[in-house]
Amino acid sequence: MGSTSSTTEPTGTPAEIAIIGGGAGGLAVLKAVLDSPQYKAGLWKPTIYEAREDIAGTWLPAPPEGDPPLTPLYDSLTTNLPHPCMAYTSFPFKPETPLYPVAALVLQYFRDYASHFALTPHIRLGIRIERANRDAGRWRLSLAGGETTHADLLVVANGHYTRPRYPDTPGIHEWVKAGRAMHSVYYRRPHALGRKLLVVGGGPSGRDIAQDMRTVADLVVHAGDEVPASKERIVGRGRVAAFEADGVVRFQDGTVERDIDYCILATGYEMWFPFLPEEVLSRSEPPPAPPLPTDLHNSTYHVFPLARHVFPLQERYPANSLAFIGLPIRVIPLPLMEAQARAVLAAFADPKLLEGEGEKVLARTARVRDPHKYHVFEGHEQFNYRDELYRLAARASTPVAGPGSIADGAAYTVADWEKELYDNKNVLRTLWVGIEQRGEAEQWLKGVGENGIDDWMAMTRKMLALAKKQNMKEEDVDGGMKQ
Incomplete structure (x- = not known):
């Protein structure tokens, strides 16, 4: 330098x-x-x-x-x-x-x-x-x-x-006024909002909130441009076209979801x-x-x-x-x-x-x-x-x-090394969530960082070697969403 x-x-x-x-x-x-x-x-x-x-x-x-x-x-x-x-x-x-x-x-x-x-x-x-x-x-x-x-x-x-940024989707303001929808800026933790929920937004907060809310709902409909694939009690959908009365939501692909009890808008700022x-x-x-x-x-x-x-x-x-x-x-x-x-x-x-x-x-x-x-x-x-x-x-x-x-x-x-970590951020986060869930984080982290960035790169490259064996690719994972 x-x-x-x-x-x-x-x-x-x-x-x-x-x-x-x-x-x-x-x-x-x-x-x-x-x-x-x-x-x-x-x-x-x-x-x-x-x-x-x-x-x-x-x-x-x-x-x-x-x-x-x-x-x-x-x-x-x-x-x-x-x-x-x-x-x-x-x-x-x-x-x-x-x-x-x-x-x-x-x-x-x-x-x-x-x-x-x-x-x-x-x-x-x-x-x-x-x-x-x-x-x-x-x-x-x-x-x-x-x-x-x-x-x-x-x-x-x-x-x-x-x-908060509210979308201009027809009907959304009526849902907000009726107490049937809120922006994610007000969200703190999963709580009972109904049996069937809609989360709008495919960014990190939308993904986290969809995961959180499936613990308290029968089904979470997760809508947006880049939402992860459907999994247990979460169904992925595209963009919302309109919010209608009685819990009806229409999507831009022409499909309809009925009986939506509540909507959380993770639609940015x-x-x-x-x-x-x-x-x-x-x-x-x-x-x-x-x-x-x-x-x-x-x-x-x-x-x-x-x-x-x-x-x-x-x-x-x-x-x-x-x-x-x-x-x-x-x-x-x-x-x-x-x-x-x-x-x-x-x-x-x-x-x-x-x-x-x-x-x-x-x-x-x-x-x-x-x-x-x-x-x-x-x-x-x-x-x-x-x-x-x-x-x-x-x-x-x-x-x-x-x-x-x-x-x-x-x-x-x-x-x-900064670019390498950034380019593999989703694979690494997905792996890290699994490591923590299995209770293995302490053994992975023991002493890591005492010698600076070399320690962290050795650990993350070990993780990426595991990802390669599992044929896990950056473009195929969901960003490490909590399971």
Whole structure:
């Protein structure tokens, strides 16, 4: 990797850096700031503003109360990625941690991360930012309770698993109003909702909830584009076409299910930034591009136009003064957000890094036919993206990474072992569920991790050898759904 760290004392104007959100993205940005020579020289002052009573965002439990609830975290949630590749590159999980840890272990991981890197003194808990607008060339932050403060760089890391997305399927709103359906943001554990249930959504939460609910129902109908094959007390179906009276549900293939007692909608979430006013971020569909719009738009599916999925290319304020962290979808989020954090600080220190980025945005727009999928990454695209962010940051005329930071200021390159784990995540999770059910996890984990990543790769490759003997392939398994 090498090093491009500068031993020269950094110069520049002192700056306040405000970070909205104390979840995975906000913590990654805060650590990147504390690693910087600018912070160590007293030039940059970072503060996380977290509305809740503790850090960790989605991974911090809360009851299903409010509109919307504080988190969609349900009791049975485990990670759907093996933790060696899921972790921040700067901080692995502890040795002998289950390969796919439960939520409580992930919460403790974030607390350990904050403690290890001394992040806590820079975090203000229980502080909600009500509004962030431009005022005399800076960001004016209005906090709940009447306090006002200012920032030179505003980093938005509030996550996108809060405001539920309801489908526009005919009849669904009538079912919700009648108390016959709810969004999965309110789901916590299996409980009696009827003999025949419908779960809509083929993502990880939809799969987990379908598995949970079959323990309390005679039959679960699991509907969506990519639902697993039918199994005991679960029948897989395609997209829903209409919700009708008396528990009748019609599907797009023309088939019908009757006597549905209740429906849980695992249909995703809207991108939601309630603290950004219209003059900063318009709540609307962007006009067709090219050309790039002069304002920033939030379609609730994507924010546009954003350079590198981070920087707002518009004409109302400097593009390097506002950054969005964690918007990409179908990615390994924590290491990706570390890379975004490095790029954010580099562009803040050297605005010229963003010159010519508009052309790249237009090029991606031309490639991605559905604009709502602008932030969706396919295959290894996420790894190329991470590498590109580090290369971008390494070009900054003013270094923003010093000793102790990722790659020590140079361009980090995603390791092959990270890609290997990601490419086999579903097979590994399926195998791991079986290992835990047979009570074999302790013997598999004994001493693993004490010698770093080599231990974890030896264990997972042993698992993949078993998968090969069983002719188990990534495309044929259901993502490790609990049996």
